[in-house]
Amino acid sequence: MQGDLKPPFPSWERRFFYCPVRDALRQHALAIRGQRPKENAKAVLRTGGVKMMRLRDLYCVVAILLTTGAANAAVVTFDELALPAESYWNGSDGSGGFNSGGAHFGNNYNADFGSWDGFSYSNITDTLAEGMAGQYNAIAGTGQGSSANYAVGYVGFATPPTMTLEEPGFVRGLYVTNSNYAYYSMLYGDAYAKKFGGADGGEPDSFMLTITGRDIDGNTAGTVDFYLADYRFEEGGEDYIVDTWRYVDLTGLGEVVSLEFALSSSDVGDWGMNTPGCFAIDTIEYDPASSFAGSYTEVGISGYVDPNNHRLHADPLGDPNAIMNPIFKGWATAVVDYEPAPGVDAQWADPGKALGPVTGDRLDIVSLGDLNRQQIDDGLQPGRITLSFDEPIRQQAGYEFVVFENGFTS
Numbered sequence: 001m002q003g004d005l006k007p008p009f010p011s012w013e014r015r016f017f018y019c020p021v022r023d024a025l026r027q028h029a030l031a032i033r034g035q036r037p038k039e040n041a042k043a044v045l046r047t048g049g050v051k052m053m054r055l056r057d058l059y060c061v062v063a064i065l066l067t068t069g070a071a072n073a074a075v076v077t078f079d080e081l082a083l084p085a086e087s088y089w090n091g092s093d094g095s096g097g098f099n100s101g102g103a104h105f106g107n108n109y110n111a112d113f114g115s116w117d118g119f120s121y122s123n124i125t126d127t128l129a130e131g132m133a134g135q136y137n138a139i140a141g142t143g144q145g146s147s148a149n150y151a152v153g154y155v156g157f158a159t160p161p162t163m164t165l166e167e168p169g170f171v172r173g174l175y176v177t178n179s180n181y182a183y184y185s186m187l188y189g190d191a192y193a194k195k196f197g198g199a200d201g202g203e204p205d206s207f208m209l210t211i212t213g214r215d216i217d218g219n220t221a222g223t224v225d226f227y228l229a230d231y232r233f234e235e236g237g238e239d240y241i242v243d244t245w246r247y248v249d250l251t252g253l254g255e256v257v258s259l260e261f262a263l264s265s266s267d268v269g270d271w272g273m274n275t276p277g278c279f280a281i282d283t284i285e286y287d288p289a290s291s292f293a294g295s296y297t298e299v300g301i302s303g304y305v306d307p308n309n310h311r312l313h314a315d316p317l318g319d320p321n322a323i324m325n326p327i328f329k330g331w332a333t334a335v336v337d338y339e340p341a342p343g344v345d346a347q348w349a350d351p352g353k354a355l356g357p358v359t360g361d362r363l364d365i366v367s368l369g370d371l372n373r374q375q376i377d378d379g380l381q382p383g384r385i386t387l388s389f390d391e392p393i394r395q396q397a398g399y400e401f402v403v404f405e406n407g408f409t410s
Contacts, residue, residue, distance in 0.1 A: 073172055075165075076284040078121050078149035084182040088122035088136040088152070103284070104164045105151060117156025119163075122280075127180065134180025137279055144175040144282035145246040152179055153261050155277035156371065161261040168216050168257045175245040178208060178228050179201065179278035185274060186229050186241050193274040194267050196346065197231045197239060204232040205266040207241075207275055212260045213253035219225045222253040228263075228279060245282065251305075251325065255289060292381030303358060303404060304330075316360040324357060331356050332387040341369025341383035351385055358404050 006351035078100045083089065089098065091109035098121065099106055123135040129137055136152055143150040153161035178186075186207060189195030196205040207229040213221040226248045229241040250259075265275035304322040306314035312320035338351035348367040358364075366384030393401055 006053040053375055053379075072104050073285040073287050074169075076174075076286075078102050078151055078282065079147055081121055081149055083121070083123050083149065086126070088120055088124060089354045090136070090238050091118070092116075092400050096258045096377045100109050100151075101284070102166045102288070103350075104166075106159060106162045106164070108156065108158050112231070115156075117158055118161050119151050119153050121149055123150075129180050131181065132182040132190075134184065135276070136181035138177050138280035138282075139180050139183040139243045140177045140280075147282065150280050150282040152278060152280050155261070155263045163284070164256055164258040165256070165262075165288070166291060167248070167288050168255050169211070169286045169288040170255055171250045171253060171259065172245055172287065173249045173251065174241075174284040175282045176226060176248055177245050177280050177281055178242050179276070181240055181276045181278045182207065182228070183243060193276065194245060196229055196241065196267075201231075205229050207265045208263065209248075209279055210262045210264065211248065211250065211251070212254075212259065212262070213256035215255060215256045216257045224248060224250055224252065259272070304360070330389060330391040330393075333390045334388045336386040336388050337384070338366075338386075339381070339384045340367060341371055342375070342380065346371045346382070354385060354387060 070189055081089070081098065081100060082296060091107035092111070094109060094111070094113075095107070096109075097107045097118065098284075100121075105121075106117040107116060107120065109116045121311070122138070123143070124137045125141050127135055127139055127141045128132075140152050142148070156162060176404040184190075185193045186196040186205075194205075195202050196207075206227055209226045209228055211224045211226070213223070215221045226246070227242075231239040233239055253259075261279070261281075263273065263275075263277050263279065265273045303314045304314050304319075305325045305327055306319060306323075307323045317321040332355050335351040335354065338349075339361070340349055344367050348365065351366050353364055353366040365384070366386060371382055375386070
């Protein structure tokens with residue numbers, strides 16, 4: 001392809017942002033590394049001297065071609081951490097935390113009181129221990145997928161439980177469950193906390209985990225809420241306290257360098273939350289931002305994903321679970337100018353089809369045209385479209401700009 005793509009990426013902004021141009025049939029986005037800004041809040045695409053991707057002579061807006069599919073994720077499992085059988089680590093060595101799978105997990109241990117907050121890790125399988133005796137126990141009985149180790153978070157009065165990546169990245173998701181301590185406190189009540197639902201089971205109680213992603217500058221990239229217990233349903237039979245490993249999708253956070261964990265409960269008193277502030281996590285999947293660097297033929301990003309299958313690629317025309325990948329943060333909103341190459345049929349010359357989210361409709365496209373060798377030699381200009389965005393495209397460590405294209409060739 002001849003010509004250029006000129007996305008503006010202000011160097012002082014580092015928040016994750018994607019702005020795909022809409023092209024319909026293929027459900028994979030093509031990612032392009034950012035350059036210094038040349039035009040403010042515009043993207044310019046030109047066709048050139050080779051045939052573009054097309055379907056039955058429908059020429060489509062395309063950019064640098066990538067392979068499809070997502071890069072292999074890094075996974076934090078905690079299983080490389082050495083522990084005797086049926087034991088735990090709680091920071092009593094004063095190290096201030098531990099590392100696993102390219103991430104650091106903070107820990108605050110108070111030797112005077114023998115107390116801790118932040119993160120510990122454990123391989124205890126006892127699901128019957130209650131009260132403080134069950135604070136290091138995952139109610140699921142093992143790590144996620146029957147693995148040995150898992151991490152336990154405790155929300156104390158100092159720094160919130162925090163996971164920090166070695167480099168910025170995109171966290172796909174993680175698994176979470178209750179600790180024995182919190183589970184049995186909510187199920188039966190204890191000396192400090194109420195039985196969820198009250199004596200008759202009708203009180204609307206809840207226990208919620210909030211995960212906050214922070215970018216490299218410490219700004220909030222986004223938050224995700226997950227209910228570890230929910231008794232707010234009108235039908236009491238729908239009330240639940242989580243007792244298995246549940247997957248939490250975090251793709252909507254975009255690029256982050258850390259995750260902070262907080263808990264909130266409907267059961268509060270004069271000193272704050274009465275429900276024990278414990279939870280367990282395991283199998284954290286993330287893509288380091290550097291994994292998206294290098295050759296443009298290495299990495300593709302799925303445009304549609306299945307939220308029930310670790311956001312793997314899904315076909316929007318055949319998979320009822322397919323949703324637009326939440327990693328995309330914005331879309332082209334206006335056409336600044338459009339000059340197709342000679343010969344583009346009128347039905348494919350509507351530049352408005354480059355605006356807004358993709359639809360999955362193979363005919364919902366705009367063409368820039370196609371030049372043959374003779375036209376190139378004669379000096380004909382390639383097709384061109386300039387699009388603008390309500391939100392600026394911001395520079396960050398990974399990809400900033402995405403183009404959807406047609407996946408069929410002639």
